[in-house]
Each structure stands twice: as structure tokens, then as C-alpha cells.
Amino acid sequence: MMEQPHSCCKGAEMLLNLQPTSSVSIQYHPFFGPHDDLVLLELDEKLLSDVLYQRVTLRGQPDEDAVLCTKSKTYSVKFVGTSNSVFLIPPADYSTSHESGGENYNQQVPTASVIKVAPGNMELVEVAPRLDKLKSILSENLYSSDEASTAMGDLYKWDDLINKVQASDDELKAGLQALSAVEIDGYWRIVDEKYMDVILRMLLHNSVLNDWSLDSLVEDKVVSVLESDGFPRKLVYHCLNVYGSRVEEAMDGGVWRLDARRVCVHFARGILREGKRKMESFMEEWLRMIPEEIQPSFDMLEGEVLTEKLGVETWVRALSVSSFPTTPADRFSILFKERAKWEWKDLEPYIRDLNVPGLSSEALLLKYTRRSQPSIDAEPVFSAR
Amino acid sequence: MQIQVKCSCGAEKCPEWAIIELQGVVEVQPSFQHSLQNLQIGLLCRPSSQENYTFTVGYHELTGYKVALKKPMVVLKKIKYMDVERQIDEATSSSSCVELDVVGFIRHKILFKTRPTTLISGPQPTVKEKINAEGA
Numbered sequence: 001m002m003e004q005p006h007s008c009c010k011g012a013e014m015l016l017n018l019q020p021t022s023s024v025s026i027q028y029h030p031f032f033g034p035h036d037d038l039v040l041l042e043l044d045e046k047l048l049s050d051v052l053y054q055r056v057t058l059r060g061q062p063d064e065d066a067v068l069c070t071k072s073k074t075y076s077v078k079f080v081g082t083s084n085s086v087f088l089i090p091p092a093d094y095s096t097s098h099e100s101g102g103e104n105y106n107q108q109v110p111t112a113s114v115i116k117v118a119p120g121n122m123e124l125v126e127v128a129p130r131l132d133k134l135k136s137i138l139s140e141n142l143y144s145s146d147e148a149s150t151a152m153g154d155l156y157k158w159d160d161l162i163n164k165v166q167a168s169d170d171e172l173k174a175g176l177q178a179l180s181a182v183e184i185d186g187y188w189r190i191v192d193e194k195y196m197d198v199i200l201r202m203l204l205h206n207s208v209l210n211d212w213s214l215d216s217l218v219e220d221k222v223v224s225v226l227e228s229d230g231f232p233r234k235l236v237y238h239c240l241n242v243y244g245s246r247v248e249e250a251m252d253g254g255v256w257r258l259d260a261r262r263v264c265v266h267f268a269r270g271i272l273r274e275g276k277r278k279m280e281s282f283m284e285e286w287l288r289m290i291p292e293e294i295q296p297s298f299d300m301l302e303g304e305v306l307t308e309k310l311g312v313e314t315w316v317r318a319l320s321v322s323s324f325p326t327t328p329a330d331r332f333s334i335l336f337k338e339r340a341k342w343e344w345k346d347l348e349p350y351i352r353d354l355n356v357p358g359l360s361s362e363a364l365l366l367k368y369t370r371r372s373q374p375s376i377d378a379e380p381v382f383s384a385r
Numbered sequence: 386m387q388i389q390v391k392c393s394c395g396a397e398k399c400p401e402w403a404i405i406e407l408q409g410v411v412e413v414q415p416s417f418q419h420s421l422q423n424l425q426i427g428l429l430c431r432p433s434s435q436e437n438y439t440f441t442v443g444y445h446e447l448t449g450y451k452v453a454l455k456k457p458m459v460v461l462k463k464i465k466y467m468d469v470e471r472q473i474d475e476a477t478s479s480s481s482c483v484e485l486d487v488v489g490f491i492r493h494k495i496l497f498k499t500r501p502t503t504l505i506s507g508p509q510p511t512v513k514e515k516i517n518a519e520g521a
Contacts, residue, residue, distance in 0.1 A: 012401055012402045012403035012489075015403045015429070016403050016493060018431045019431065020433055020434040021433070022430070022431055023429060023430040024428075026405065026426045026427050026440070027425050027426060028422060028423065029422070030423055031422075032421050032422060036463075037462055037464075037465075038460060038462055038488075039460075039461045040458050040460060040461075040491070041459050041461055042457075042458045043458070044456060045456065048459070051390060051392070051459055051487060052392050052396035052399055053392070053396050054390065054391055057389055057390060058390065059386070059387050060386060062386065066388075068390075084406050084408050085406065085408075085410055085411060086405075086406050086494075087426075088402065088404060088460070089402060089404065089405065090400075090488075090489065091401070091402065094400075094489075113423075114426065118404075162387055163387055
């Protein structure tokens with residue numbers, strides 16, 4: 001609402017409400033200048049209220065391209081220049097840091113003043129969060145069994161991660177979850193796989209000893225037994241979280257069910273850590289390690305192992321999608337280094353998690369692979385472009 | 386590093402700014418180069434109830450129209466300040482801080498993209514409009 005009558009004879013308001021048969025004098029503002037500190041940012045209508053209500057931040061290190069983050073999405077920020085003359089006209093009461101001085105109270109003629117000629121504007125493009133950095137910085141200091149003696153170097157609290165990782169809060173939380181990270185003493189940590197193995201085996205061992213069902217593990221019992229075996233409470237909960245899920249229907253809460261796939265994948269990775277194995281040898285050891293209650297099946301391992309035929313033998317080796325970069329170009333590059341040609345059924349588990357806003361998986365394949373089909377009834381095969 | 390985007394005027398009171406856009410360059414006579422403040426660029430008129438406009442710069446007359454931007458824009462002001470408290474905080478490696486303040490939004494512009502017509506009479510202009518080589 002206009003308070004003073006003379007302010008509607010000036011500035012942007014004047015210009016935007018110019019009446020028929022009226023005119024306005026366009027002038028250089030008293031404080032006209034380059035004003036490099038004034039920047040135009042173009043955004044989608046739906047982002048406007050997030051910006052106005054102070055729900056967005058810019059994130060990035062000085063050597064990175066800045067990204068703009070809402071609570072749940074990440075956008076890259078790019079400058080787009082124009083060859084047109086874009087005269088920027090502020091509202092009548094706009095002043096820079098200088099005080100009055102520019103007021104022309106004697107103005108009878110309606111005026112609108114140009115504060116700056118804008119060379120262009122910033123644009124936003126939605127991007128996938130840059131989470132590879134999260135994994136690498138948290139892997140610097142894995143939490144292991146001899147934590148006391150090895151806890152040195154950089155550890156990261158939530159606020160440190162916000163400062164370092166170019167992702168929105170929600171995407172960062174999801175990234176931490178995907179890495180099975182756990183917050184210990186305020187610091188986010190990834191637990192060493194070998195340590196997780198020790199805790200899991202102890203849990204399984206105790207299940208047999210105490211006749212616990214893996215489908216309904218009582219939280220309080222599990223935690224107290226493993227704590228008395230010397231494991232930190234936090235890590236016991238973490239183990240339940242990583243390998244199981246809470247049973248929602250349980251009356252008094254605190255009941256967990258182990259997830260068959262996660263347990264089977266864990267043991268497969270353990271077996272293959274030292275290198276590839278012949279299929280028979282792998283299967284024999286794998287089946288032996290898996291607890292009786294759990295029914296394993298080989299397709300639980302998709303996206304985690306690759307089978308190859310070498311001569312008449314079939315071999316299995318570890319190749320976990322979780323170890324790959326999240327950017328499509330890097331992902332495909334690594335995949336084709338591992339294997340020059342892929343059939344769709346083998347390739348799909350290794351690209352199904354790729355997230356590029358605006359690009360479907362077909363579009364991704366088109367962009368990053370060459371598709372060939374040796375003969376009409378053969379399976380199509382994908383290789384590097 | 387995190388830079389907060391603020392709106393110190395408050396979302397509801399955030400004012401609307403305007404843009405006049407031309408395909409061309411406005412030139413100021415050399416003797417006026419250093420005293421641009423309050424110098425008139427030209428006269429903008431709205432002849433009828435339509436959203437058509439004329440803009441007279443020097444002896445050129447441009448015709449254009451008001452158009453809603455496909456996507457709104459915000460005007461951001463970069464504010465640099467020295468934060469004494471933050472100098473102690475090791476999370477920020479430098480002792481100066483940058484904030485962005487939303488000082489306005491833009492939804493409309495008045496766009497001139499046709500070749501100007503030349504006015505025959507009129508005083509010697511202190512400001513004139515020069516057609517861009519790539520102009521319409």
C-alpha cells in the first residue's frame with residue numbers, strides 16, 4: 001500500500017501502473033552505477049516463496065560452483081548474459097547505503113530511475129545432490145573396533161557436513177542413510193565393514209544360543225546382551241538398523257526383523273573381499289554362513305556381484321553399486337572399464353539408482369552408451385560411446 | 386560454506402521492481418559521461434489503454450509492450466561484512482562473511498524489440514539510442 005502520495009509518481013510503481021495517455025521520464029538514478037553487488041536471479045514460480053521466506057541457502061566451497069538448496073532439492077546456479085540493454089528500475093523508496101541526497105522533492109514530472117544496466121541474470125537448473133564427497137570425507141576415518149587409538153584427523157558433525165557437501169538437508173539425510181552412517185557423540189561416522197561383521201556375527205551367535213527368532217528380535221534383550229559382550233550401545237542399535245527393520249505391528253515396540261537380503265549381501269561381500277571365487281566354492285561357503293532361518297537366493301546379490309564365464313568355469317566377483325560414483329558420466333565410465341559390453345539384465349542393477357532430474361533411464365542409455373544387437377534374436381548389448 | 390539467502394524487508398513487504406529492455410545500447414554524449422545522475426534517458430508513454438508503450442530516446446522513437454516474465458526474478462544484493470564473532474569459529478576459514486538479501490522481485494518488463502523510428506524534429510539529444518548490429 002502506498003503511504004505517501006508523492007511516491008506513486010516515482011520508481012517502479014509508477015512505471016508498472018502507468019495510466020493510459022500518461023508518460024514517465026526515464027532517468028539515470030542518482031546512484032546509478034555498475035552495482036556488481038546487485039544480481040538478478042530467475043526462478044520457477046514454485047521457488048519464489050521459498051526464497052522470500054528465507055528457506056534457501058547457497059552452499060559450496062570457494063573453489064566449487066555454488067549450488068542453491070531448498071529443504072529438499074539442489075540447483076546449480078549459472079549466469080546467462082544478454083546482449084540487450086536491461087534497465088533495472090527499483091521502487092521509489094530504494095536507496096543504496098548512501099543516505100537521502102538523491103531525493104528530488106521538486107520533481108513535478110513523474111519519473112522512474114534506472115539504478116543499473118544488468119548484464120544478464122542467474123538461472124537455476126535442478127541437479128542431483130553432490131554426495132560423492134560425503135562418502136569420501138566420511139571414509140577418511142572409519143569407525144572401527146580399536147576406535148580409541150585410531151580416532152584422529154577430521155571428524156564431521158552435521159553442520160560441518162552442510163558446509164562441505166553440496167546437497168539439501170533432506171538429500172544429505174538420505175545420503176547418510178544410504179551410506180549406513182551413524183551419529184556417534186555428535187559426529188557422523190561410517191563403521192568399518194569388518195567391525196560390522198563382528199557385531200552381526202555376535203548377534204547371530206547369541207540368537208542361536210538364546211533361541212531368538214530373527215523375525216522378532218527383542219531390542220532390549222539384544223542390546224543388553226551385546227553390551228555386556230563389550231559392544232557400544234550405539235553400535236548395537238546401528239547393527240539392527242543396518243541389517244534389519246523395526247516390526248511396526250509389535251505391541252510394545254522395540255522388536256526387529258532381520259532383512260534376508262541385507263544379511264546375505266553382507267556375507268557374500270565378506271567372502272569375495274579377497275578376490276573372485278569359482279561359483280561352486282562361493283555358493284558352498286555362502287550357504288554355510290547364512291543362518292538357518294534365512295532363505296538365500298542368488299538374485300539377492302544383483303548390483304553386488306558379477307558372474308563371468310572363463311572357459312567352462314563360472315566365476316563370481318564382488319562389484320558393488322554402492323562403491324560407484326553417483327554422476328552418470330563417471331558411473332558409465334567405470335562400468336565400461338569393468339566390462340566392455342553389458343547385457344541389459346546385468347547392467348540394470350548398476351544404473352537403476354542413477355538420478356538425473358529430467359533424464360529418464362532410456363535417455364541416460366542413449367546419452368552414455370552405444371547399443372548394438374549382434375543378430376535379431378540375440379540380446380542387445382551396451383558398450384561405451 | 387553456507388550463505389543464507391535473507392529477505393530483510395519481509396516476504397509480504399518485498400517490493401516489485403521493473404525492467405525496461407531494449408535491443409540496443411544507450412549512449413551518453415561525452416560531456417555528460419561523468420554526471421549521469423538524474424540525467425534523463427528518455428520519455429516513456431502509454432498512448433492508449435493497451436499495454437503498448439513508446440519510448441523516445443534522443444531522436445529515436447521505440448515501440449514496445451509490457452509483458453509478464455515467463456519466470457519471475459528476484460533482485461539479490463550481496464552483503465559483505467566482517468563478523469568479529471565468526472573469526473573465532475574454525476568452521477569458516479575467512480573472517481569476512483557474505484549474505485544475500487532479496488531486495489525485490491520482478492514479474493513484468495517493458496520490452497522494445499523493433500527498429501526505432503527516427504524523429505525529424507527535436508532538440509539535440511544528450512542521450513541517444515544506438516541500434517545494435519543484430520537488432521530486429
